[in-house]
Amino acid sequence: xxxxxxxxxxxxxxxxxxxxxxxxxxxxxxxxxxxxxxxxxxxxxxxxxxxxxxxxxxxxxxxxxxxxxxxxxxxxxxxxxxxxxxxxxxxxxxxxxxxxxxxxxxxxxxxxxxxxxxxxxxxxxxxxxxxxxxxxxxxxxxxxxxxxxxxxxxxxxxxxxxxxxxxxxxxxxxxxxxxxxxxxxxxxxxxxxxxxxxxxxxxxxxxxxxxxxxxxxxxxxxxxxxxxxxxxxxxxxxxxxxxxxxxxxxxxxxxxxxxxxxxxxxxxxxxxxxxxxxxxxxxxxxxxxxxxxxxxxxx
Numbered sequence: 001x002x003x004x005x006x007x008x009x010x011x012x013x014x015x016x017x018x019x020x021x022x023x024x025x026x027x028x029x030x031x032x033x034x035x036x037x038x039x040x041x042x043x044x045x046x047x048x049x050x051x052x053x054x055x056x057x058x059x060x061x062x063x064x065x066x067x068x069x070x071x072x073x074x075x076x077x078x079x080x081x082x083x084x085x086x087x088x089x090x091x092x093x094x095x096x097x098x099x100x101x102x103x104x105x106x107x108x109x110x111x112x113x114x115x116x117x118x119x120x121x122x123x124x125x126x127x128x129x130x131x132x133x134x135x136x137x138x139x140x141x142x143x144x145x146x147x148x149x150x151x152x153x154x155x156x157x158x159x160x161x162x163x164x165x166x167x168x169x170x171x172x173x174x175x176x177x178x179x180x181x182x183x184x185x186x187x188x189x190x191x192x193x194x195x196x197x198x199x200x201x202x203x204x205x206x207x208x209x210x211x212x213x214x215x216x217x218x219x220x221x222x223x224x225x226x227x228x229x230x231x232x233x234x235x236x237x238x239x240x241x242x243x244x245x246x247x248x249x250x251x252x253x254x255x256x257x258x259x260x261x262x263x264x265x266x267x268x269x270x271x272x273x274x275x276x277x278x279x280x281x282x283x284x285x286x287x288x289x290x291x292x293x294x295x296x297x298x299x
Contacts, residue, residue, distance in 0.1 A: 002070060002071060004070055005067050005070050005071035005075065005076065005079075006079065008063050008064075008066050008067035008070065009063075009064065009067045009071075009075075009076050009079035009080055010079060010082065011060075011063050012059075012060040012061070012062075012063035012064040012067060012080060012083075013060070013079060013080050013081070013082045013083040013085075013086060014060070014083070014086045015056045015057065015059045015060030015063065016056070016057055016060035016061075016064075016080065016083040016086075017082075017083035017084060017085065017086030017087035017088075017089070017090065018053075018056050018086055018087070018090050019052075019053040019054065019055070019056030019057035019059075019060060020053070020057070020083065020087050020215075020219075020224070020228055020231075021053070021087050021090045021091055021094075021224065022049050022050065022052050022053030022056065023044075023050055023053035023054065023057070023215070023216065023219055024053075024219040024223075024224045024227070024228075025049055025053075026044055026047040026049045026050035026053065027040075027044060027050065027216045027219035027220045028219060028220060028223075029047075030043055030044060030216075030220045031043065032220065032221065035217050035220065035221065036150070036153075036154065036165075036213065036214070036217045037213075038213060040213065040216050040217060040220065041212065041213065041216065044216060060083070061208075064076065064080055064177065064180075065180050065184065067079075068177060068180055068181040068184065069181065069184040069185075069188070071123075072123040072124065072125050072243060072247075072249045073177060073178055073181055073239050073240065073242065073243030073247055073249055074121065074123040074239075074240045074243040074244060074249040074251060075118060075123040076177075076239075077174070077177065077235065077236035077239035077240055077243070078113075078114045078117050078118060078236050078240075078264075078268065079114060080177075080235065080236065081110070081114065081232055081233070081235070081236045081268055081272065082110065082111070082114065083232060084110065084228060084229070084232045084272055084275050084276065085107065085110065085111075085275070087224070087228060087281075088103065088275050088278060088280055088281065091224070091278075091280045091281050092280040095279070095280050097278070097279050097280035099278075099280075100278075100279075102274055102277070102278055102279075103274075103275065103278050103280070105271075105274055106270075106271045106272075106273075106274030106275035106278065107271065107275065108271070109267045109268070109270050109271030109274065110267070110268055110271030110272060110275060111271075112264075112267055112271075113263075113264045113265065113266070113267030113268035113269075113270075113271055114264070114268055115264075116260055116261075116263060116264030116267065117260075117261050117264030117265055117268070118264075119260075120252065120256075120257045120260030120261050120264060121251040121252055121257065121260075121261045121264075122251070122252050122257075123243075123249055123250070123251055124249070124250045125248065125249065125250070126248035126249065126250045127248045128182075128246065128247050128248040129245075129246040129247075129248065131246075134245065134246050135246045138241060138242060138245040138246055139175055139242070142171045142172070142174065142175045142238050142241070142242070143171070143172070143175065145168070145171055146167075146168035146169075146171045146172050146214075147168070149164040149165070149167050149168040149171075150164070150165065150168045150214065152164055153165045153168070161218075161221060161222075162217075162218040162219075162221050162222030162226045162227045163218075163222075163226055163227065163230045164230075165214045165215070165217055165218035165227070166214075166215065166218045166226075166227040166228065166229075166230035166231040166234070167230045167231070167234045168214050168234075169211040169212075169214040169215045169218065169231055169234075170230065170231045170232070170233065170234025170235040170237075170238065171234050171235075171238045172207045172210060172211040172214070172238075173207070173211050173231075173234075173235045173238070173239075174234065174235045174236065174237065174238025174239035174240075174241070174242060175207060175238060175239075175242060176203075176204050176207040176208055176211065177235070177239045177242075178239060178242035178243060178246075178247060179200045179201075179203050179204050179207070180204055181247060182198075182200045182247070183195060183198070183200045183201045183204060186198050186200065215227070215231065218231070223281065224276075224281050225276055225277055225278075225281040226276075228276055228281070229272045229273050229275070229276025229277070232272050232276070233268070233269045233272045233273075236268070237265070
């Protein structure tokens with residue numbers, strides 16, 4: 001594994017984790033009437049804390065894009081999942097909560113799971129699949145699941161809705177990472193003209209904006225403890241599926257390696273859940289806005 005890819009990926013995870021906390025701190029105060037609406041982004045643009053979180057997120061995505069240009073998606077995605085560690089670090093600073101057994105257990109599972117998956121799978125680059133049917137089938141399944149989760153989230157916005165929205169955003173971000181890598185390859189092979197004549201960069205933009213609306217709606221209606229674990233777990237899984245499915249990433253496929261890879265991913269998800277439910281994670285969520293009644297004036 002390249003040291004440069006490791007440094008870039010962990011730096012990206014740091015920016016993303018800090019950015020998610022700042023975004024949620026601001027989004028939880030947004031009007032609930034903006035749920036799943038582009039108006040939500042327009043309202044949040046007036047909040048300096050949210051803009052700071054977006055700036056960190058943009059920096060993280062930029063660093064992640066550079067990492068994807070240097071390494072395999074199946075390698076970078078598990079490393080990006082460590083953003084939850086940095087989110088917990090900032091949340092602990094805000095809440096003054098000790099890490100405790102749950103925090104240490106989650107940290108060990110997440111770090112150990114990422115290490116086990118990378119060591120057992122030994123991700124390597126290969127030849128991308130040229131069959132467009134395979135591309136669209138995998139992307140269609142990911143986007144279709146995201147649409148399904150979003151549809152159900154509309155019906156239960158204050159119960160399971162935030163989790164479903166975060167899952168949907170994670171799936172879209174995983175596809176976005178895959179298409180970001182494809183866009184980088186097109187740029188390196190043919191320059192700006194080759195990049196702009198393909199559909200991938202425009203899909204990256206649409207997926208990014210859509211995912212942002214979903215994430216902010218999840219942050220608006222629930223605490224970080226409900227939304228961020230689902231987002232963090234879904235993104236690497238979707239990215240790995242795209243990487244192996246059509247980008248040509250290769251993992252070891254013998255029974256022993258597959259068992260360790262599956263165990264590593266399971267440990268990553270378990271660690272994400274433990275860290276996401278840690279008491280240090282902000283509990284605050286948006287409360288329904290009740291308009292204040294004006295006292296009646298005597299006639």
